[in-house]
Amino acid sequence: MGRKRARRKKLAMKIGRERINILMNLAEKASISGESDLARRYVFIAKRVAMRIQEPLPWYYKRQTCKECHAFLIPGNNARVRITGNKGNAHVAVSCLECGNIARYHYHRDGKQEKI
Numbered sequence: 418m419g420r421k422r423a424r425r426k427k428l429a430m431k432i433g434r435e436r437i438n439i440l441m442n443l444a445e446k447a448s449i450s451g452e453s454d455l456a457r458r459y460v461f462i463a464k465r466v467a468m469r470i471q472e473p474l475p476w477y478y479k480r481q482t483c484k485e486c487h488a489f490l491i492p493g494n495n496a497r498v499r500i501t502g503n504k505g506n507a508h509v510a511v512s513c514l515e516c517g518n519i520a521r522y523h524y525h526r527d528g529k530q531e532k533i
């Protein structure tokens with residue numbers, strides 16, 4: 418019985434991840450075409466799906482969304498990205514131009530970034 422339950426949970430997670438991908442793609446398209454309210458709605462739903470499957474959003478999606486207003490951030494459009502600090506201790510600062518929130522991340526050489 419326990420095993421069956423585990424399988425169902427795994428399936429729910431798989432479906433959840435797929436939904437998140439679809440929603441984030443839609444959010445990106447909406448944001449590019451200037452429909453930031455629509456993009457925000459997609460991001461909000463994606464975050465809710467992540468919560469339901471009890472898994473955080475992948476780091477690359479987190480970096481693209483504003484924690485405060487759920488905007489889908491596109492550098493040069495509604496976000497500004499700056500790299501601060503020096504070698505070995507570089508930080509990436511992503512400013513949301515929609516609400517002014519600034520998120521900082523550790524910058525790793527492999528491209529992975531984690532929230533400070």
Ligand SMILES: [Zn+2]
Nearest residue numbers: 483486513516
């Ligand atoms: Zn924002």
